[in-house]
Amino acid sequence: MPDTESKLAEPVHIPVPANFPVTWADDVEPTLLWSWDEFHAPLPRTPMTHSVSEYTRHGMTRAMKETGRYQPGGRRRLINGYPYSASVPAEDTGDEKEQRQQAIDAAIENAGSRWLNEWRPELERDLAYMKGVDLAGFDDSALWSTVEQFLELHKKHWYFHHLIVMPVIESANRLEKLYAEIAGEEERSPAHLLLHGAETMTVKAIKALDRLVEDARVSPAVREVLLAGEDVSQTYSRLEATPEGRAWLGQLNSYLQDYGYRCAGFDLIFPAWVEEPRFALQMIRSQLASDAGKRNGVISVTDERDGLLEKARALGASRPDLLAKFEQHYRQAQELWPLKEDHSYYIDQASTALVRIILAEVGRRLAAKGVIGSPEDAWFLSLEEAAQALTATPDPNIRPAIEQRRQDRERFRRVTPPKYLGTFPPDHEAINPASEPDMAETARTLRGTAASKGEGSGIARVVMSPDDFDKVQKGDVLVCRSTAPMWTPLFEIVSALVSEAGGVLSHPAVVAREFGLPAVVGVANATSIITDGQPVTVSGTDGLVHVNP
Amino acid sequence: MNYLLSLSEADSRSRAGGKGFGLHRLASWGIDVPPAYVVASDAYRTAMSLAPVADLVSRWADAPEDRAAEAIKAVHDALLDVPLDAGLLDGIQQAWNELSSTGSGECSLFCRSSATAEDSAAASFAGQFSTVMGVRTPDEMAQAVRTCWASVWSPEAAAYRRRIVEELAGISMAVVVQRAVRSDVSGVAFSINPVTGDPHEVLINSNWGLGETVVSGMVTPDTFVVDRSSMQLTVQDISQDKTVQHVLNSDGTVESVQVDPMRAMSPSLTGEQAVQVAELAIRIEELAGAPQDIEWTIEDGRIFVLQTRPITAAG
Numbered sequence: 001m002p003d004t005e006s007k008l009a010e011p012v013h014i015p016v017p018a019n020f021p022v023t024w025a026d027d028v029e030p031t032l033l034w035s036w037d038e039f040h041a042p043l044p045r046t047p048m049t050h051s052v053s054e055y056t057r058h059g060m061t062r063a064m065k066e067t068g069r070y071q072p073g074g075r076r077r078l079i080n081g082y083p084y085s086a087s088v089p090a091e092d093t094g095d096e097k098e099q100r101q102q103a104i105d106a107a108i109e110n111a112g113s114r115w116l117n118e119w120r121p122e123l124e125r126d127l128a129y130m131k132g133v134d135l136a137g138f139d140d141s142a143l144w145s146t147v148e149q150f151l152e153l154h155k156k157h158w159y160f161h162h163l164i165v166m167p168v169i170e171s172a173n174r175l176e177k178l179y180a181e182i183a184g185e186e187e188r189s190p191a192h193l194l195l196h197g198a199e200t201m202t203v204k205a206i207k208a209l210d211r212l213v214e215d216a217r218v219s220p221a222v223r224e225v226l227l228a229g230e231d232v233s234q235t236y237s238r239l240e241a242t243p244e245g246r247a248w249l250g251q252l253n254s255y256l257q258d259y260g261y262r263c264a265g266f267d268l269i270f271p272a273w274v275e276e277p278r279f280a281l282q283m284i285r286s287q288l289a290s291d292a293g294k295r296n297g298v299i300s301v302t303d304e305r306d307g308l309l310e311k312a313r314a315l316g317a318s319r320p321d322l323l324a325k326f327e328q329h330y331r332q333a334q335e336l337w338p339l340k341e342d343h344s345y346y347i348d349q350a351s352t353a354l355v356r357i358i359l360a361e362v363g364r365r366l367a368a369k370g371v372i373g374s375p376e377d378a379w380f381l382s383l384e385e386a387a388q389a390l391t392a393t394p395d396p397n398i399r400p401a402i403e404q405r406r407q408d409r410e411r412f413r414r415v416t417p418p419k420y421l422g423t424f425p426p427d428h429e430a431i432n433p434a435s436e437p438d439m440a441e442t443a444r445t446l447r448g449t450a451a452s453k454g455e456g457s458g459i460a461r462v463v464m465s466p467d468d469f470d471k472v473q474k475g476d477v478l479v480c481r482s483t484a485p486m487w488t489p490l491f492e493i494v495s496a497l498v499s500e501a502g503g504v505l506s507h508p509a510v511v512a513r514e515f516g517l518p519a520v521v522g523v524a525n526a527t528s529i530i531t532d533g534q535p536v537t538v539s540g541t542d543g544l545v546h547v548n549p
Numbered sequence: 550m551n552y553l554l555s556l557s558e559a560d561s562r563s564r565a566g567g568k569g570f571g572l573h574r575l576a577s578w579g580i581d582v583p584p585a586y587v588v589a590s591d592a593y594r595t596a597m598s599l600a601p602v603a604d605l606v607s608r609w610a611d612a613p614e615d616r617a618a619e620a621i622k623a624v625h626d627a628l629l630d631v632p633l634d635a636g637l638l639d640g641i642q643q644a645w646n647e648l649s650s651t652g653s654g655e656c657s658l659f660c661r662s663s664a665t666a667e668d669s670a671a672a673s674f675a676g677q678f679s680t681v682m683g684v685r686t687p688d689e690m691a692q693a694v695r696t697c698w699a700s701v702w703s704p705e706a707a708a709y710r711r712r713i714v715e716e717l718a719g720i721s722m723a724v725v726v727q728r729a730v731r732s733d734v735s736g737v738a739f740s741i742n743p744v745t746g747d748p749h750e751v752l753i754n755s756n757w758g759l760g761e762t763v764v765s766g767m768v769t770p771d772t773f774v775v776d777r778s779s780m781q782l783t784v785q786d787i788s789q790d791k792t793v794q795h796v797l798n799s800d801g802t803v804e805s806v807q808v809d810p811m812r813a814m815s816p817s818l819t820g821e822q823a824v825q826v827a828e829l830a831i832r833i834e835e836l837a838g839a840p841q842d843i844e845w846t847i848e849d850g851r852i853f854v855l856q857t858r859p860i861t862a863a864g
Contacts, residue, residue, distance in 0.1 A: 017787060018785065018787075018816075019784070019785045019786065019787065411783075411784070414772075414774075414784050414786060415784070415786050416786055416788075449769075449772070449786075450744055451744060452744065453744065453745070482765070482766045482767050499766065500769075501766060501767060501768055501769050501790065502765075502766025502767070502768075502769060503737075503754035503763060503766070503769060503770040503772060503788075504743070504744050504752065504754065504772070505736075505737035505738070505739055505743070505752060505753075505754040505763070505770075505842070506737075506754070506763060506764060506765065506766030506770075507764055507765055507766060508765075508766045509766065510743070510842070510861065513743060513744070513861075514861050521766065521769070522769040522788070522790070524790075
């Protein structure tokens with residue numbers, strides 16, 4: 001029998017699953033290792049989103065080139081709607097490594113002040129302009145010129161994005177290593193614990209939502225309507241019927257103006273919160289229904305941070321040089337850490353939502369002209385096709401093409417794409433998985449199998465055994481490995497179910513449907529990715545779990 | 550009294566329970582089911598009327614809220630030790646003789662709870678009550694029957710039932726005693742799509758070995774969708790997570806084993822088999838007159854149906 005090492009010396013061709021056909025464009029493609037970016041595209045991308053992603057990629061490439069991190073030879077493509085990328089690892093010479101480290105140090109040094117003086121003011125100016133544009137006032141050709149203008153701004157925003165993220169992550173990594181050097185490798189502590197407690201835009205958004213919840217709680221008229229449990233569209237009109245309701249809706253709208261420019265999913269086809277208040281209303285309703293003191297997690301983590309810092313300072317007392325370096329890096333990391341959330345508020349969320357909003361207007365106009373069947377059909381067009389349809393003679397075959405693309409997307413959204421395609425290089429086992437940015441506090445979407453229709457939001461409770469049952473409160477979202485029949489009493493109080501294992505015909509899925517409980521099953525690693533206390537939204541119709549920071 | 554019913558005699562839902570009555574109907578329609586007998590629910594009622602058990606039930610009825618769980622557990626424990634009627638013991642011996650003369654090799658049985666309220670269209674108690682696998686002697690069979698009875702009074706089953714059925718004492722329990730099938734592949738099939746409510750699709754989940762891993766949600770199974778009008782396979786989502794299977798050993802015991810990684814990623818059904826399972830689900834739906842949720846298993850290429858029940862909630 002061949003030993004393991006000699007087995008690994010050969011490249012391993014990965015078989016293509018029967019349900020996921022791949023046509024390679026050339027002879028090189030099948031020899032590369034392609035991986036699916038499941039974090040950013042848990043569902044097949046719509047053609048429009050794919051088209052727009054060319055702009056964000058352009059911004060990324062520019063930033064990478066400027067900071068010496070650009071690796072030529074990488075390839076990207078859509079396979080059955082899912083984005084895959086293949087990178088060609090560059091040979092690092094000692095000199096290049098040295099240069100790169102210098103570039104990183106310089107970037108860490110400058111990022112904080114550039115953010116405050118350069119990037120953030122420019123983002124705020126751009127976004128204020130994009131929000132203020134009166135879309136209805138344009139004729140079709142002026143509207144499209146504005147689309148192009150928005151896309152150019154979006155491209156620039158993603159250039160900023162990649163200039164910001166690298167120093168933030170690198171400074172946190174550097175701090176983590178230094179902490180381990182002082183306290184010992186076995187005491188290594190994730191950077192986010194050391195740096196917890198910053199007043200980021202994310203924290204502000206959570207606090208603003210909490211205020212809305214509290215205001216609703218103390219106003220009987222508002223509370224009653226929100227808890228009535230009917231369809232959210234009715235909730236809105238019922239609130240409009242009373243003075244208290246109208247006052248509260250005024251606050252909701254100002255919350256949405258501040259924090260509602262964010263798409264509800266990782267594709268432009270998902271509306272922004274500001275477009276459809278039901279997302280916020282649902283979140284508020286579930287928090288209102290839950291009587292738990294949900295935010296006590298914040299306090300305990302801050303205590304943990306202070307404990308870690310004290311320890312580093314006590315242990316480092318005998319090594320003043322090392323401790324001084326730690327303090328310096330700590331100050332730097334502390335300054336940069338909030339950018340990890342804040343850049344996302346301005347770029348990933350707001351800039352993207354504004355691009356969606358203007359493209360949705362294009363969709364409405366195309367539908368009104370009868371070029372496409374419904375405004376939503378526009379997401380199945382590329383930018384070029386949409387431009388032509390809006391400003392020139394539309395392609396007569398556009399409707400059947402849209403139908404075909406919609407069907408393809410439906411077909412492949414029901415298939416779990418393979419993580420890897422192509423060929424594993426001989427040293428695959430040795431490849432260090434790219435250090436994943438710390439996801440604990442970052443918004444993301446997980447994908448599983450839709451098992452019970454409907455949408456539910458609430459505070460995640462990771463339940464590993466019946467010993468954890470006590471911590472589950474009314475309105476929480478149950479997150480578990482798999483559910484045995486004895487867990488079903490919990491189904492009566494939770495607002496949604498997420499499980500790592502299981503199919504749609506399993507017992508827990510059957511019972512979830514009986515209870516009308518939204519459920520997504522087969523979500524890989526759900527119990528390790530989702531942490532206790534995070535607000536999550538479960539779409540049992542789409543099979544998606546949106547994890548909010 | 551005749552406590553042991555053959556499948557052809559199990560024609561009363563109140564005596565045979567939902568599962569037993571379902572198997573009676575399947576057999577009468579000519580669907581392949583494993584050889585089986587049903588311990589009638591009368592036997593459970595007789596056991597419940599015996600002094601120690603009946604006393605504990607009345608103590609539970611009078612118990613304050615905070616002692617209810619304890620009182621339920623006392624009934625549960627008493628049932629595990631309850632003496633069996635001589636007629637029932639005779640019946641168990643006879644059923645054993647009959648079942649062990651079918652098939653080849655060591656005889657092994659599955660004893661499945663078949664509650665009279667279970668599997669009705671109004672409320673699904675799927676999986677709430679015990680199934681005892683790997684039963685290899687008449688004595689073990691007698692104890693498995695007690696275990697199924699006692700599961701009516703398990704704290705979990707009681708909590709689940711509170712929501713749907715008001716009266717705990719109103720339930721009665723038959724037990725299906727089935728010759729074990731050495732399953733190569735098993736799973737569940739719904740004759741319509743229960744998630745979307747789409748009546749044009751049959752949905753199938755499958756995994757290697759016995760079906761428990763699929764039913765309980767222990768693994769992420771393969772998913773197959775068959776379009777009912779064309780009878781074509783439209784979706785096959787092959788799970789790479791079929792890492793565990795339950796197997797029936799040659800000595801009749803059931804074991805949970807790791808699945809070889811390559812096999813874990815391979816389709817557990819061929820497209821042709823998936824269509825056959827779909828055809829079976831549709832045929833049973835037509836015979837039953839309502840969309841069905843069936844558990845099936847394949848041994849040496851032959852498909853057996855282990856149970857069927859109406860789909861309780863769809864769309």
